[in-house]
Amino acid sequence: MWGGRFAEGPASIMREINASIPFDKALWRQDIAASKAHVAMLGAQGIVAAGDAAAIAAGLDRVAAEYQANGVPEDWDLEDIHMTTESRLAELVGPVAGRLHTARSRNDQVATDFRLWVRDAIDHVDGALAALQVALVTRAGEHADAIMPGFTHLQTAQPVTLGHHLMAYYEMLRRDRSRFADARARLNECPLGSAALAGTGFPIDRNATAAALGFARPTANSLDAVSDRDFALDYLQAAAQCALHLSRLAEELVLWASQPFGFVTLPDSLSTGSSIMPQKKNPDAAELVRGHSGRIVGCLTALMVTMKGLPLAYSKDMQDDKPPVFEAASLLGLSLAAMTGMIAGAAFRTERMRAAAELGYATATDLADWLVRQADVPFREAHHITGAAVKLAESRGAALDALSLGDLQAIDARIDARVFSALSVDASVAARASHGGTAPAEVSKRVAEARTALGLE
Secondary structure (H helix, E strand, O other), X not given: OOOOOOOOOOOHHHHHHHOOHHHHHHHHHHHHHHHHHHHHHHHXXXXXXXXXXXXXXXXXXXXXXXXXXXXXXXXXXXXXXXXXXXXXXXXXXXXXXXXXXXXOOHHHHHXXXXXXXXXXHHHHHHHHHHHHHHHHHXXXXXXXXXXXXXXXXXXXXXXXXXXXXXXHHHHHHHHHHHHHHHHHHHHOEEOOOOOOOOOOOOOOOHHHHHHHOOOOEEOOOHHHHHHOOXXXXXXXXXXXXXXXXXXXXXXXXXXXXXXXXXXXEOOHHHOEOOOOOOOOOEOHHHHHXXXXXXXXXXXXXHHHHHHOOOOOOOOXXXXXXXXXXXXXXXXXXXXXXXXXXXXXXXXXXXXXXXXXXXXOOOOHHHHHHHHHHHHOOOHHHHHHHHHHHHHHHHHHOOOHHHOOHHHHHHHOOOOOHHHHHHHOHHHHHHHOOOOOOOOHHHHHHHHHHHHHHOOOO
């Protein structure tokens, strides 16, 4: 490829460090598509004869068929997917293949291919996110009134419903989908035709190639177009944020599946056993989702550091842009599939959840609120009175609503029998009917809205 400038070929170490074909072969579909759009434009503009353009396009179809059937060959002397494709094209159609590279460079070629790949990855992850949302919404609808403890600091705080808890993750994923959609909108500009860095003197039609590849428009600055990897960073930032959400859910499943919690039994198909302890059922899929989040964040960090301080325009450092994106996409896809399977197949032990809420004094805030509303007690005083009631109940190993009226009046005489209507976990969740609250009726509304948004209704 560079024979006119160099008297000798590259040393073996240069050949090894320079070759990207082991990983950028993943771009072959995008490379074929961009090449076909480019040669069609060259033919339409009269830059390449119509017959030559047709021969090149047919040859590219043959190369694509070979890749589809047999995979992409790895010849490190050809360095990358672009030269691999062009070399095979030359073998198939002869010297006319050399006309394909008119008015383009590998710089704008790889920028275009990579944008196309990331755009495809975003479309794929959006479908996977939607599938997990469906699983969450389905299970939330089944358990809109199943009571469980809500936690702060991993301490029992107030009773909530399992449906409400699951819908919190639906909302996180809704934001994740919006971040990926924003990233897709920003990346949807076509670098093809920017050439090496300065554009080209050939009378190309960049609007035509942009439209042929489904881009909204061509990029506006050739220097920026070939050196920009913001689109890859946008993807990785959205992926990292999504992975953090999945990790939080995974951590809860790990806790809930442990014997002290006993809130959930995970599917056998997404659990493993122990080589020495026959009683074990390990939540390995959830733990791996949790672990993958660290690797995905690492991919983001790796590319950010690679891009830091690079002068315009293209530098070979940017060859290392693809491995972290490819790795993150693979890990995120696995994590979403595993989490969707776990949520869809989990057996929630709602009786254990309810018992935990009752024994965790989760209705203490309801007692304080009752004192404020019904006995006109200032909240800070009500807080103190409630603390004394919790201490008494805890000393007896009983729930708050198991204390007698006499017990409560011994703490504060202003308490009367009406208080018991506020002390049950059922009354507590039912009372929290503000928009977005945990009341079963409110959860059912949010589930219905989500089902409509997901196209399930």
